[in-house]
Amino acid sequence: MKxxxxxxxxxxxxxGALQAVEAPAPTKLNTTADHSKFKELQHEFASGPEVTKxxxxxHTEAALQIHRTKHWTWEVINPLNNQRLGKKNVINNYCISxxxxxxxxxxxxxGYGWVNSSFDFKSQVNVDCLVCHDTSGSxxxxxxxxxxxxxxxxxxxxxxxxVKAIDLAAIAQKVGKTSRDTCGACHFFGGxxxxxxxxxxxxxxxxxxxxxxxxxDATGLxxxxxxxxxxxxxxxxxxxxxxxxxxSGDAHMRGKVNKSNPATCQSCHGQAPHKAGAQPAKLNxxxxxxxxxxxHIPQFARGGVPTKMHWDWSTAGKLSPEGKPMLKTDAxxxxxxxxxxxxxxxxxxxTPEYGWFNGEVTYTLLGDTVxxxxxITLINALxxxxxxxxxxxxxxxxxxxxxxxxxxxxxxxxxxxxxNDDTAFWKNFNWEKAIETGMKAANAPFSGKVDFLKTEMYxxxxxxxxxxxxxVGCNECHTKGGRLxxxxxxxxxxxxxxxxxxxxxxxxxxxxLAGVLLHGLLRIVRRKN
Amino acid sequence: MKAHNLVSTLVAAGLLCASTLASAYExxxxxxxxxxxxxxxxxxxxxxxxxIAPSTMTKAEWVAYLQKDKHAKGKDSLKQYVSKSYRxxxxxxxxxxxxxxxxxxxxLSEDLKAFVIKGAKDGDAPASCS
Numbered sequence: 001m002k003x004x005x006x007x008x009x010x011x012x013x014x015x016g017a018l019q020a021v022e023a024p025a026p027t028k029l030n031t032t033a034d035h036s037k038f039k040e041l042q043h044e045f046a047s048g049p050e051v052t053k054x055x056x057x058x059h060t061e062a063a064l065q066i067h068r069t070k071h072w073t074w075e076v077i078n079p080l081n082n083q084r085l086g087k088k089n090v091i092n093n094y095c096i097s098x099x100x101x102x103x104x105x106x107x108x109x110x111g112y113g114w115v116n117s118s119f120d121f122k123s124q125v126n127v128d129c130l131v132c133h134d135t136s137g138s139x140x141x142x143x144x145x146x147x148x149x150x151x152x153x154x155x156x157x158x159x160x161x162x163v164k165a166i167d168l169a170a171i172a173q174k175v176g177k178t179s180r181d182t183c184g185a186c187h188f189f190g191g192x193x194x195x196x197x198x199x200x201x202x203x204x205x206x207x208x209x210x211x212x213x214x215x216x217d218a219t220g221l222x223x224x225x226x227x228x229x230x231x232x233x234x235x236x237x238x239x240x241x242x243x244x245x246x247x248s249g250d251a252h253m254r255g256k257v258n259k260s261n262p263a264t265c266q267s268c269h270g271q272a273p274h275k276a277g278a279q280p281a282k283l284n285x286x287x288x289x290x291x292x293x294x295x296h297i298p299q300f301a302r303g304g305v306p307t308k309m310h311w312d313w314s315t316a317g318k319l320s321p322e323g324k325p326m327l328k329t330d331a332x333x334x335x336x337x338x339x340x341x342x343x344x345x346x347x348x349x350x351t352p353e354y355g356w357f358n359g360e361v362t363y364t365l366l367g368d369t370v371x372x373x374x375x376i377t378l379i380n381a382l383x384x385x386x387x388x389x390x391x392x393x394x395x396x397x398x399x400x401x402x403x404x405x406x407x408x409x410x411x412x413x414x415x416x417x418x419x420n421d422d423t424a425f426w427k428n429f430n431w432e433k434a435i436e437t438g439m440k441a442a443n444a445p446f447s448g449k450v451d452f453l454k455t456e457m458y459x460x461x462x463x464x465x466x467x468x469x470x471x472v473g474c475n476e477c478h479t480k481g482g483r484l485x486x487x488x489x490x491x492x493x494x495x496x497x498x499x500x501x502x503x504x505x506x507x508x509x510x511x512x513l514a515g516v517l518l519h520g521l522l523r524i525v526r527r528k529n
Numbered sequence: 530m531k532a533h534n535l536v537s538t539l540v541a542a543g544l545l546c547a548s549t550l551a552s553a554y555e556x557x558x559x560x561x562x563x564x565x566x567x568x569x570x571x572x573x574x575x576x577x578x579x580x581i582a583p584s585t586m587t588k589a590e591w592v593a594y595l596q597k598d599k600h601a602k603g604k605d606s607l608k609q610y611v612s613k614s615y616r617x618x619x620x621x622x623x624x625x626x627x628x629x630x631x632x633x634x635x636x637l638s639e640d641l642k643a644f645v646i647k648g649a650k651d652g653d654a655p656a657s658c659s
Contacts (some may be wrong), residue, residue, distance in 0.1 A: 026553070095634045137558060138653040166653075181559070207562050208626075219624035 036173035039242075045168035048112045048148050049125040054172065056124060063520035065234040071110045073121065074098070074289055076241050085241045090363050091403040093311060093379055094191040095365075097414035100441045103144045104418035108186035108233030113145045130168070132182050133175040138166055139185075143418075157420065173422030176484075180206050180216060181254045183225040195305035199350065200463035204303020212303045214465050228263040243460060245359030245384060246392045265292040277468075289490060290430035291357075291392040295472045296465050299349045300397060303464070306334055310345035311401040314452035317429040340417075340426040342402075352395030352461050354484055356384035366444055369410050372453040377412075379457035386489025391486055397459040404431055406439075414438040542612075554636055556643025560629070562656070564637060565644050567625030569610070577601075583648030584655035591645045611637050 028034055036040055040054040056063055070076045075086035087098050087105070098105040106114040111126045120126060128146065140163065142149055143156070148166055155163045188194060188203050195202030210217040215227070229238045244261040244495050251270040252258045260267065271287055274280035286295075301307040305455035318339055320326050325339035334346045360383030364370060370377045372445060379399075384391035405412050416437040417425040431450045439446035477484045478494030485495065570580040586594065600607045609615055612634050620627040629637060648656025 136653075137647060164653075179559075207559070207566060208568070219567055219628050 018181050031176055033501070035175050038173075041169060041172045042511070045172065046150055048128055048130065048146075048168070050384070051172050052125045052127055052129050053110075055129045055175075059129075062129065062234065063127040066097050066110060066127045067121065067124075068233070069235045070239065070241075071234075071236065072127070074109065076239065078242055078361070079297075080242070081362060083363055083365065085363060089365065091379065091412050091414065093399055093403050093457050094197055094219060094308070095417060096313075097438065099414040099440075100416040100438050101418040107141050107143045107146045108189075109146055112147055112384070118252050126294050130171055130175065130180050130335040131185065134171055134182055135176040135179065136171050136174045137181055139171050140166055166486075168511060177224070178226050178231075179224050182234075187225075188404060191308060195301060195303075195307045197308070197399075197459075198463075199300040199459060200297065201400045202303060202305035204305050205463065208303060210466060210467055211470070214467055216463075219505040230262050232317045235455045237261060240459075241361065243357075243359050243361070245357045245394070246390050289386075289393060291394045293394055293460075293462050293465070294352075294354065294395050297352065297395055297461050297463075298466055298470060298472045299351055300395075300464055302466070303350045303398060304348065305396065306346040306348045307350065308344055309347045309350065309397075309399065310343075311341070311399070311403075312343040313404060314342065314402045316340060316342035316425070317431075319429070350397065351483070353398050354393055354395055354487055355382065355458070356386060356487070356489070357382050357394040357460060358384040358388055358390040358392075360384070366414060366442060367411055370405055370412055370453060371410060372405070372407065372451065375454065377453055379455050382458050382460075386487075394483065394489075395461040397461055399457040399459065400454070401457075402454050403452050404435060404450050406435075406445075406447050406449060407451040408449050409445055411444070413446065413450075414442050414444070416441070531574040539644070554639055556636075556639035556641075558640065558647045560637070561644030562648075563625050564611075564629060565641055567620070568623060569641075571623070582657045583637035583645045583652070584650050584657060586645075586649055587651045588646050588649040591642075591649050595642055595645075608634065608638065611641060 036455075040057055041051075045051045045054075052063065056341075066072050070086055073086065074088040075084065076084070078085055089098050095101065095105070102109075103115050110128050110131055112128055113126055128141070130148070131141060140151060141146055142163065148168060149155075149163045150168060153163045153165070155161060165371075184201070184203065184206055187198070187201055188205065189196070191197030194205075204212055205216055207218045208216050208269060210220055215221050215223040226236070227235050231237070238261060244264050246294070247260060247264040247266040248271070249258070249260045252260075252267045258267075265273070269292070272282040272284040273287070273292070277283065299483060315337070316339065318337075326337065327335055327339075328337035330336050330346075336344050336346065338344070347365065362381045364377060364379055364381075372504045382396075384394075403412070404415060413435045415425055415431065415434040416423055417434060420427060422428055423433040423437040425431065428434075432448060435450060436446055436448070472483065474481050475494070478492060480495055482495060484492055510522070565583070573580045583591070595607065598607050600610060601623040613630070613632075616630050620630050644656070645652075646655050
């Protein structure tokens, strides 16, 4: 028995030793720091800034890095034309302007407390770390300053709807890398709702399949946003204010300093991306004129979420016979009229429009002259042509609409729409009051007159890359009336035809054939010589 | 007798250690979301007459449902559809089952639970099927 016991113990020890070698201690493999083990995060937090203060005890430079980014300043100077852009300055044809609407818009600011011009942009604790680094999916920010609800809160005030309190300590202990969910918490909802603004970004990209996006496919490559939109020192590259129209560089290599935009297709795929298939060389010949997205994103809004294609503010303000704001929906339940906002057209699986684009964007800003008699005012005019050598043919979402302007001063306006005060349009449906407030805050003149003009805004499409089998086929462009029917300055076989050139071609081919036949005939006839 | 006690003690200690490690695993709701949508929803939509959104039940209802472990009105068990063997059987046609083919059953079950609790009617982020 003693021998047996010794053998058993010996066996157990050996087995234990072997196990120790073969099975390392369990650990988290997706991070080098388990934030739940930090004592700085192991207590209750009464506000967002308190959490940031704890983060900064280790990440000492993080807030100062954020302060230098457009995510913080909402302002960027376009070096090509010196236009002062960014959400703080531009006007669009969705909710129009952030100016006096920060209580609503700045819910998506990466900070706490921005509701008016008194916001302290130098405060480090006002930086919101959690909005980008939450992995729990439980983090929330409330309108009116973007503070997280640390207690049950009625939102909007007076609505009876309660937003439940969140546990900031639990969220802080689970921080990690950014994800499609964290970026998407704002970028999927641009324009005030899921998929409204971009057309190629909505909640279907949170966990998409390959059909929706080959790169973000959750069961495949599973790219996050930052896989392409790299963020050195927290500054995310790939801005829509200064996009890259044509990347003529090679694919980026490790160790090689490369200052070009890492979010372009070429930065990974290079200039000759087609390696297989029927005619890879022929396809590669297209890349100097055609953006990758043009063929590889056959439609946008493909994930089951519609995007807004048209917004008519001129019909806003209609009330029910009882004097109440109205909502109208289509057969699928999508809102197509809202008294606060006017009429909408929404669409899914939208075939893009196409145009030359070289990366230059010129916005119509507050103070720029607009003229209704010119027809359509371009919110952002895209530069590009077939001949400048810097342009490619890009797919676009073109957002069309009608929005208020000052017909006397001939300028676009920044109306005060969101808010619980007497002048907010969504409260009192009075354009004159709303615009007067908005323009006063923007320190811009307003004549007191309001009219509406038609506008267009261009959105180069770049997400929702389809599987290669679903790429646009040759015959969809190389035909009359095809996708590229309106593209000027380039000869597209199948679309373009010149009768004289065709005649010369056919005559040349016929003459060649006749020559070959004649030559053959003569060889036969004279073979005995 | 003493040897028997020693062995029993070692076994008990081992089991306790193993159960502590297992219970320490915290469900990954994002992984659960992928499996729920790509396996559960895909099959329900194709074969069971429609999908079931996490937001159709409360957290308490989901916990009770998962604890009961009865699928298809008790015809089989839920765990069966999370098991490695089930994943192996469909991995050729299902990319999520293929991606998670080697995950321990317990972990994937916790992942799914984390997702449906989070996406429940009264959860942090009520979730639809798609």
